[in-house]
Amino acid sequence: xxxxxxxxxxxxxxxxxxxxxxxxxxxxxxxxxxxxxxxxxxxxxxxxxxxxxxxxxxxxxxxxxxxxxxxxxxxxxxxxxxxxxxxxxxxxxxxxxxxxxxxxxxxxxxxxxx
Amino acid sequence: xxxxxxxxxxxxxxxxxxxxxxxxxxxxxxxxxxxxxxxxxxxxxxxxxxxxxxxxxxxxxxxxxxxxxxxxxxxxxxxxxxxxxxxxxxxxxxxxxxxxxxxxxxxxxxxxxx
Numbered sequence: 397x398x399x400x401x402x403x404x405x406x407x408x409x410x411x412x413x414x415x416x417x418x419x420x421x422x423x424x425x426x427x428x429x430x431x432x433x434x435x436x437x438x439x440x441x442x443x444x445x446x447x448x449x450x451x452x453x454x455x456x457x458x459x460x461x462x463x464x465x466x467x468x469x470x471x472x473x474x475x476x477x478x479x480x481x482x483x484x485x486x487x488x489x490x491x492x493x494x495x496x497x498x499x500x501x502x503x504x505x506x507x508x509x510x
Numbered sequence: 511x512x513x514x515x516x517x518x519x520x521x522x523x524x525x526x527x528x529x530x531x532x533x534x535x536x537x538x539x540x541x542x543x544x545x546x547x548x549x550x551x552x553x554x555x556x557x558x559x560x561x562x563x564x565x566x567x568x569x570x571x572x573x574x575x576x577x578x579x580x581x582x583x584x585x586x587x588x589x590x591x592x593x594x595x596x597x598x599x600x601x602x603x604x605x606x607x608x609x610x611x612x613x614x615x616x617x618x619x620x621x622x623x624x
Contacts, residue, residue, distance in 0.1 A: 441613060454609075
């Protein structure tokens with residue numbers, strides 16, 4: 397596609413359920429990032445990938461959060477046993493490489509945990 | 511670890527007036543600096559970046575920023591704003607070696623008034 401695609405655009409779930417968020421980066425982009433955007437909190441770094449490897453996953457808030465990337469392309473962010481504090485916009489970005497190129501952001505997934 | 515502080519959460523300014531959005535960073539090593547803009551209902555896009563060389567960096571839509579190493583600042587300026595500049599602006603930093611994660615500030619909401 398022309399840009400970074402994220403699905404679903406909106407997700408409403410009940411507390412305690414697991415959710416999967418998907419990111420399709422721009423074709424050929426080897427670097428992929430996940431961020432969480434909460435009101436008044438800015439963008440919180442979660443994890444980044446180079447290819448299928450995650451050199452830095454220091455931003456994942458707890459062991460309920462995990463992410464993987466397959467085929468150097470699609471990435472999924474999984475949140476297990478969701479809590480109300482997980483409610484936020486989850487943003488994905490990709491970049492041609494890790495060498496300080498600009499990030500291309502998707503439109504995000506709005507997650508609401510009831 | 512590096513961090514970014516955007517001191518102003520909201521900045522109202524009249525159309526055709528100048529504006530400065532402040533950004534200060536903290537890092538024990540050399541950094542690269544970025545400004546991203548998020549227009550209403552759109553994804554984040556790169557406005558400008560400082561990697562090396564001239565400390566005055568020009569970006570899209572008439573914006574510019576100046577890297578000041580002694581003051582650890584990277585303030586964004588525009589001499590004359592338009593209604594269409596109404597958006598949220600994020601400052602970001604990454605270090606020049608080691609991890610490639612980008613740390614974002616909490617954002618400044620610029621509202622241009624007619």
